Amino acid sequence: MNVLADLRRRFRAALESLDAGAGEVADMVLPSKDPKFGDYQANCAMPLGKRLGRPPREIAQELVDRLEVADLCEPPEIAGPGFINLRIRDDWLRDQLTQIVGDPNQGDPDRLGIVPTEEPKTYVLDFSSPNVAKPMHVGHIRSTVIGDALCRVLRQLGHRVISDNHIGDWGTQFGMIIYGYKHFADPQAIATDAVGELSRLYQRVNQLVDYHATREQKTPAIEQQIVELAARLEQMHDATELENPKDRKKADKRQRQSEGQLVDLRATLDNLRNQMAAAENDPELGPLLSQHADIGTAVLAETAALHAGDPTNQALWDQFLPACLASIDETYDRLHVTFDHSLGESFYHDRLAGVVEELVERDLARESEGAICVFLENDDAPFIIRKKDGAFLYATTDLATVQYRMAEWTPDAIIYVVDHRQSFHFKQLFETVKLWGYEGVQLEHVSFGTVLGEDGRPYKTRSGTAVGLTGLLDEAVERALKIVCDNDNARDVPLLSEEQRQSNAERIGIGAIKYADLAHNRTSDYVFSYDKMLAMNGNTAAYMQYSYARVRSIFGKGDIDVDSLRKSDAKLQLDHPSERALALALLQFSETLERVATDFRPNHLTAYLFELASAYSRFFENCPVLKAEDDQQRNSRLRLCDLTARTLAKGLDLLGIQVVERM
RNA sequence: GCGUCCGUAGCUCAAUUGGAUAGAGCACUGGUCUUCGGAACCAGGGGUUGGAGGUUCGAGUCCUCCCGGGCGUACCA
Numbered sequence: 001m002n003v004l005a006d007l008r009r010r011f012r013a014a015l016e017s018l019d020a021g022a023g024e025v026a027d028m029v030l031p032s033k034d035p036k037f038g039d040y041q042a043n044c045a046m047p048l049g050k051r052l053g054r055p056p057r058e059i060a061q062e063l064v065d066r067l068e069v070a071d072l073c074e075p076p077e078i079a080g081p082g083f084i085n086l087r088i089r090d091d092w093l094r095d096q097l098t099q100i101v102g103d104p105n106q107g108d109p110d111r112l113g114i115v116p117t118e119e120p121k122t123y124v125l126d127f128s129s130p131n132v133a134k135p136m137h138v139g140h141i142r143s144t145v146i147g148d149a150l151c152r153v154l155r156q157l158g159h160r161v162i163s164d165n166h167i168g169d170w171g172t173q174f175g176m177i178i179y180g181y182k183h184f185a186d187p188q189a190i191a192t193d194a195v196g197e198l199s200r201l202y203q204r205v206n207q208l209v210d211y212h213a214t215r216e217q218k219t220p221a222i223e224q225q226i227v228e229l230a231a232r233l234e235q236m237h238d239a240t241e242l243e244n245p246k247d248r249k250k251a252d253k254r255q256r257q258s259e260g261q262l263v264d265l266r267a268t269l270d271n272l273r274n275q276m277a278a279a280e281n282d283p284e285l286g287p288l289l290s291q292h293a294d295i296g297t298a299v300l301a302e303t304a305a306l307h308a309g310d311p312t313n314q315a316l317w318d319q320f321l322p323a324c325l326a327s328i329d330e331t332y333d334r335l336h337v338t339f340d341h342s343l344g345e346s347f348y349h350d351r352l353a354g355v356v357e358e359l360v361e362r363d364l365a366r367e368s369e370g371a372i373c374v375f376l377e378n379d380d381a382p383f384i385i386r387k388k389d390g391a392f393l394y395a396t397t398d399l400a401t402v403q404y405r406m407a408e409w410t411p412d413a414i415i416y417v418v419d420h421r422q423s424f425h426f427k428q429l430f431e432t433v434k435l436w437g438y439e440g441v442q443l444e445h446v447s448f449g450t451v452l453g454e455d456g457r458p459y460k461t462r463s464g465t466a467v468g469l470t471g472l473l474d475e476a477v478e479r480a481l482k483i484v485c486d487n488d489n490a491r492d493v494p495l496l497s498e499e500q501r502q503s504n505a506e507r508i509g510i511g512a513i514k515y516a517d518l519a520h521n522r523t524s525d526y527v528f529s530y531d532k533m534l535a536m537n538g539n540t541a542a543y544m545q546y547s548y549a550r551v552r553s554i555f556g557k558g559d560i561d562v563d564s565l566r567k568s569d570a571k572l573q574l575d576h577p578s579e580r581a582l583a584l585a586l587l588q589f590s591e592t593l594e595r596v597a598t599d600f601r602p603n604h605l606t607a608y609l610f611e612l613a614s615a616y617s618r619f620f621e622n623c624p625v626l627k628a629e630d631d632q633q634r635n636s637r638l639r640l641c642d643l644t645a646r647t648l649a650k651g652l653d654l655l656g657i658q659v660v661e662r663m
Numbered sequence: 664g665c666g667u668c669c670g671u672a673g674c675u676c677a678a679u680u681g682g683a684u685a686g687a688g689c690a691c692u693g694g695u696c697u698u699c700g701g702a703a704c705c706a707g708g709g710g711u712u713g714g715a716g717g718u719u720c721g722a723g724u725c726c727u728c729c730c731g732g733g734c735g736u737a738c739c740a
Contacts, residue, residue, distance in 0.1 A: 034684085043682055378666095380665065380666080385738095393739080424666080450733080520676070521676085521677075526676075532689075539677090550700050607679095610687080618704085627699060
């Protein structure tokens with residue numbers, strides 16, 4: 001049962017009978033924040049009052065008169081400037097929930113009142129997108145976890161979802177591996193641990209490329225900036241005697257800013273020089289630096305050779321790719337994330353030339369400074385689809401990918417779960433795609449913020465490199481294991497076997513990381529903290545898992561057969577306020593999922609689960625279950641417990657998180 | 664410079680995209696126990712939503728300016 005959708009439908013009818021075209025404000029029916037305003041509230045009378053030029057309270061009254069909700073609501077109340085407050089009738093709530101608990105017609109214990117969407121769509125969901133050349137790191141968490149959760153929720157609602165992992169298997173990174181293999185490979189290591197060795201090669205080459213880029217480009221550029229800025233500051237001193245106080249203030253500010261920038265630049269320069277010195281003094285790296293002075297261009301040449309079909313490089317690619325993919329799959333197995341397709345960049349490489357050709361032919365792209373570009377309105381920079389050296393880019397691959405997906409699956413929407421730094425790229429991509437002629441498809445950049453360390457800076461290791469994903473998961477599981485063991489050991493009689501402890505720790509640790517990520521509004525940055533995500537209180541996976549285990553333990557303790565419990569067709573009793581509150585929360589699962597799907601925000605679901613767990617907690621405190629007054633009440637409360645457990649488990653499952661039966 | 668996102672309680676974050684008295688967790692203070700799982704629950708203090716104007720029945724949310732940050736900005740992905 002989707003209560004919200006039902007109410008909106010009824011309001012729409014009433015609104016349209018009042019004024020043609022007023023139906024659009026039916027979306028202003030919302031769950032109330034505060035119980036004293038009822039369970040739901042309609043805020044449509046105020047905007048309508050303005051449109052019709054009549055007092056909002058009068059409109060509200062007229063709406064209430066036309067509204068047909070007597071079967072599911074108490075008589076609506078009008079409050080304040082024209083709010084319509086709705087309270088769900090207890091008998092209606094009871095009947096709806098009784099049906100969901102038993103779900104007699106569906107026979108599906110997981111349906112839980114979830115109403116399939118009225119308009120099933122086809123979505124292509126593009127997320128995770130790791131690079132084969134380098135190990136997955138903390139930066140891949142959000143895309144992977146959010147993408148997977150959205151995939152599950154959309155499917156649950158009845159949409160057709162095609163998940164596609166657009167793996168980076170054809171870019172400069174692979175050129176680095178090839179270069180590294182040709183110069184630094186240890187054949188022994190390749191034979192025993194290919195992925196580890198390739199990772200080492202990648203890092204080695206990356207260090208060398210970085211060093212030379214720093215030395216030949218970055219450092220001189222910053223030196224240049226410092227000179228310019230210093231010169232500008234000189235001139236500013238002359239301007240301090242301006243007559244107009246406003247101008248003087250402005251000049252002062254600009255001077256302060258420039259001085260600040262100068263300090264920053266000098267610090268950056270020092271930093272770069274230190275890094276270079278560190279590389280030069282490194283006993284392994286140092287001697288290689290001068291031998292590989294042209295490594296930047298050499299790597300690009302290896303990449304270009306691969307793209308051009310060079311047999312040696314192609315053979316190396318064929319040899320290494322499977323091991324790289326297998327290594328990535330290990331991580332996905334651990335995260336329980338799967339994809340329908342993993343069509344990486346390489347899949348599209350023979351389509352790229354055609355894409356550029358077509359855009360040029362259709363006058364959408366043209367040559368500029370040697371590169372082929374799409375010039376879009378109001379953009380400072382063009383969308384470059386072919387470099388002056390003839391190589392293709394990320395942009396070209398993305399265009400070819402859209403073309404393929406449209407031809408293959410004709411989706412209604414393509415959703416990219418990618419961090420916010422790429423929003424300019426997607427803005428350009430989407431505009432180009434529209435110009436290209438794909439007008440009907442919804443293109444959505446579901447962007448997200450950065451994972452920060454406790455210091456508020458992007459989460460890095462002490463040496464400044466990205467934190468590896470495997471290590472991150474390991475540490476979360478390790479910490480979870482310690483908590484699990486400490487707590488279990490503190491019991492009079494420990495509850496868990498050694499195996500259960502291990503498997504619990506895995507579920508709790510991984511769940512903690514996923515949940516922490518999903519619980520934050522995806523558009524904001526968040527601070528990564530093991531202690532917070534593994535806390536037993538608050539909006540965490542561990543608390544949800546604990547809530548679930550606690551509910552389930554009742555059935556063990558009372559020796560209850562859940563199957564026969566579910567077959568009971570006796571009506572539920574919702575006499576205590578906390579029973580009613582729990583029932584209402586349970587009934588709102590369906591509308592919560594709809595909301596997650598509407599704006600692609602899984603944090604609505606985590607917030608819902610936290611509220612549900614809280615509502616259960618109050619119920620559990622106030623309403624004895626096994627020791628209920630009579631069998632009827634006991635039966636009713638047991639079924640509320642059962643539905644709570646199933647809803648918690650299902651909600652977590654839709655977030656890609658597993659529950660544990662005992663913890 | 665231009666574009667874009669952000670600034671909410673001591674800390675970490677919400678706020679149904681313009682709705683009623685801005686909510687949670689942690690920390691702090693005080694309470695609940697003959698434990699249906701205490702890894703719990705309840706209550707309290709704590710806010711000029713960075714600042715100043717404006718729009719309107721109503722602003723954390725929209726517009727203008729200011730302060731402070733992040734990110735992006737022609738051939739990386």
